[in-house]
Amino acid sequence: MPQHTFFASAPKHMGSLLAEELARLGLQGAVEARGGARFVGEIQDAYRACLWSRVANRILLPLAQFPATGPDELYAGAERIHWEEHLSPESTFAIQLDGVVNGVSHGQFAALRVKDAIADRFTRLLGYRPSVDPESPDLRIHVYVHQDQASVSIDLSGTSLHRRGYRSEGTSAPLKENLAAAILLRAGWPDIAAEGGALLDPMCGSGTLVIEGALIAADIAPGLLRERFGFMGWLQHDAAAWQRLLDEAEIRRSAGLQRLGSLRGYDQDPRAIRIAIEDLARAGLAGLAHFERRELADCRPGRDDDRGLVVVNPPYGERLGSEAELPALHARLGSVLKERFEGWRAALFTGSPDLGKHMGLRAHRIHHLYNGPIECQLLHFRIESSDFVANRPRTLAPTERSDGATMLANRLTKNLKALGKWRRKEQIDCFRAYDADLPEYAVAVDIYEGEPEGDAPQRWVHVQEYAAPTSVDPKRARHRLREALSVIPEVLEVPESRMFFKIRRPQKGTAQYERLAETRRFHAVKEGGFRFLVNFEDYLDTGLFLDHRDIRRMIGELAEGRSFLNLFAYTGTATVYAAKGGATRTTTVDMSRTYLDWARDNLALNDVPMQRQELVQADCLQWLDEAAGRRRFDLIFLDPPSFSTSKRMTDTLDIQRDHVGLIRATTRLLEPGGLLIFSNNLRRFRLYADDLADLEIQDISRETIPRDFARNPRIHQCWRITKPA
Structure with missing residues (x-):
């Protein structure tokens, strides 16, 4: 059989992986x-590459190479070329x-x-010529021109x-099958x-990584599902050699399916899961x-004793995901x-490598x-405690700090002294x-006892x-942060293990309430003679809004003998004050x-x-509609987010746009003479009092x-709203 030099094309940066794969195939x-x-x-070796390569885009059989300095020379x-030997x-x-x-x-x-050259040759030799079909031709011809040389x-x-033949409809930004295979091979x-x-795969989308992983694990040829290859319309096609390869692949598939291990894909989108299950069935791997x-x-x-590979292609902003939410998503991942996969290995495929640092x-x-056109990185991790890194910058030794660090230490000491008498009383x-008393050190420091x-x-x-404005040099801001994190535990006399750090960015939707981590470590702290559970690691906020301390105390003082409703209740701290203050019932x-x-645990x-x-x-908005005409309360606390949207919500909430309707819906649940405490933390919020003129409103911010x-002083705004008797 004649020997040929074949070319296998692949996406950028995958050439070395493809060469390794072809060598493993015995080529x-x-x-x-x-x-x-x-x-x-031989030709059957090219067939093998077509059938078994998981990485290649195309397998090409070069026919000729010649100078092509212009269109006439190309023609x-x-x-x-003797096209009559390849095409009828x-x-x-x-x-x-x-x-x-x-x-x-x-x-x-x-x-x-x-095209003209091929048609003209056939016309000259045979008197008629093949037709062009750009969609589904019998034979595809590839021409590559580089530096005046045509191949x-x-x-x-x-x-x-x-x-491969198993994919139907895709989800947003699906991975190509050969890219998914390359990720798994790497x-x-x-x-x-x-x-x-x-x-x-904890964010599997339509399941491409899992399905490709199954094909690899079960030794299934990725081309086995394809109905057609380009060589099938080639005059020199060796059908017998091709059939032998197919028979061999079927035998290997049957044997490989018997040893297939655990493969799992999760996603929050039910449509993506439906597609993944359908594509799995099309791949012949149902169940x-x-x-x-x-x-x-x-x-x-x-299973608890499973070990293996977690592979994930999370959103990274180019096609999916809001930029503000992605760091928290990667931190949660x-x-x-x-917390749950120690002893495993992990691979993260991302177009924004900096996001990986949040993990x-x-x-x-x-x-x-x-x-596609997006340059990405595949980050490999060993999920071992020795490779865990703190999710905060390294602290600095005293010799590495500037005079500003001393100023910060002095200011913190001064604040503690100034607040001491008030705190004790x-x-x-x-x-x-x-x-952020000193603008250079833009942090908030909260102490919980x-x-x-x-x-x-x-x-x-x-x-x-x-988060620093874009005008601030990131390196300088980073150094000052490291100074702050070095000084704070020294002044407050706490070990670094009891200091927790987060970056506060403007939040959209429910982002401030979403998990950053999964430690589930809670600590009981004291406030107003009560105890509350806080969590310093898993969320942006701890579970106890310190600026609402006086509002909670007011609710406790007002609650005796009254029925109490807590809307957008968060961890139920206001409910505890109301219940302990003598409320007849709370909702x-x-x-x-x-x-x-969390609220139930606080009550207990x-x-x-x-x-x-x-x-x-x-959904509080929906609940208000359903409760209208059925429920009445003497005292209501309404502390909605500035903006909220969720898959579980029936509508979006924009507090500036919607507050009049929200207050009206809430006051419909008040008994005559009942009291609503309305609070929000939108700094530029303006109450449309004229639209609520029938209510008695007092600004108690x-x-x-x-x-x-x-x-x-703009940390929150608060009003007492009374429904006339």
């Missing part, structure tokens, strides 16, 4: 080349031309010259080999699968991988991996790949000690950095089951009997701002 002389890899062999070189005049063909031909401004014209090849693959999945390891609608927060291994894991290897245990541990109370410090409404459970922590406490999981928030 001789496989080496990386511009745009892919070359190998040497002449193409016309000299009854067949159809199509030309794909890549590259630039001198003197041709449009590549389509250059392709037309090649003309038969495309043995036909359509791109990434089209991540070492074949060896992990051979050792019986598991594969899990052999598990797809399930599941939030990232609920992602776990299939990192937390899930560290709190140290990447031990990086590969560069392209997702008012029994304030959780408070703000510093709030719990029950004594020995002779001293337990103390935790929660530090939030306000607590929030859309989040997590926060309602304060020995509140649950017989008269109602906890309702609902100033008297509800605690002393420790005096530097930030």
Whole structure:
């Protein structure tokens, strides 16, 4: 059999991986080349590459190479090729031309010259010619022009080999199948699968990574589902050799399916999961991988003793995901991996490598790949405690600090002294000690104290950095932050392990309430003689809004003998004050089951009997509509987010736009003479009092701002709204 030099094309940065794959397939002389890899062999070797390559786009059989300094030379070189040996005049063909031909401004014209050369040769030799079919030709011809040299090849693959044949409709921004396979090969999945390891994608979309992982693990040829290849319309096609390869692939598939291990894909989008299940069935793997609608927060291994590879292609802003939400998403992902997947390996494919830094894991290897035109990185992690990194900047030794750090230490000390007498008198245990007093050190420092541990109370410090404006040099801002995080634990006399750090950015929708991590570590702190559970790691906020301290106290003083409703209740701290203040009954409404459970725990922590406490999981807007005419309360606390939208909400809430309607809907639930406490933290909020003229409204913002928030008087706004009797 004659030997040929074949060319296999691949996406950018995948040539070396393709050469390795071709060598593993037993193909001789496989080496990386511009745009892919070359190998040497007989026609059946090219067939094997078409059937088994998971990485290649196309397998080309070069026919000729010649100078092409212009369209006429391109025509002449193409016309000299013996096309009658490859294509019958009854067949159809199509030309794909890549590259630039001198003197041709449009590549389509250059392709037309090649088409003319083929047609003219057939007409000259046989008197008639094959037709052109750009959509579904019998034979595709590929022309590549580079530096005035043309290479003309038969495309043995036909359509791109990434089209396996199992994908139907895609979700947003789906990975191409050969890119998914490249990610898995680079991540070492074949060896992990051979050792019986598991594969899990916690954001699987339409399931491409999981399905490709199954094909690899079960030793299934990726081309086995394809109905057609380009060589099938080639005059020299060896059908017998092709059938032998198909028979061998079927035998290997049957054997491989018997040893397929655990493969799982989760996604929060039910439509994506439906597509994944359908595509899995089209791949002939129905029931052999598990797809399930599941939030990232609920992602776990299939079995406790599973070990293997977590592979994930999270949104990274180019096609999916809001930029403001992506750091928190990656932080949550990192937390899930560290909490539940220790001993596994992980691979993160991203077009924004900086997002990977939010995961709190140290990447031990990086590969560069392209997702279409987007340059991406594949970050490899060992999920071992030795590779966990703190999710905050490194602190600085005293010799590394500037005079500004000393100023910050002095200001923090001064604030503690100034607040000391007030704190002791008012029994304030959780408070703000510093709030960007020095503009160069734009952080908020909150101190939380719990029950004594020995002779001293337990103390935790929660530090939030306000995102610096773009005009500030990022390196300088980073250095100042490191100075602040070095000074704060020293002045407050707390170990670094009890100091927690977050970056405070303007939040949209429900972002401020979404999980950053999954530690589920809660601490009991004191306020106003009560105890509350706080969490410093899993959310942007801790579960206790310190600026609402005086509002909660007011609610407790007003609650005696009254029925109380807490809307957008968060962790139910106001409900605790109302119940302990003598409310006859309380109703607590929030859309989040997590926060309602937290509220229940806060009530239990304060020995509140649950017989008269109602906890309702609902969209507050919808609940108000349903409760109208059926429920009445004497005292209502309404503290909505500035803007909110969720898959579970029936509508969006914009507090500036919607507050009049929201207040009206709420006051309909008030008894005559009843009182509504309305608060929000939108700094530029303006109450449309004229539209609420039938209600008695009193602005109590100033008297509800605690002393420790005096530097930030716009932290919230608050009104007493009374329904006339």
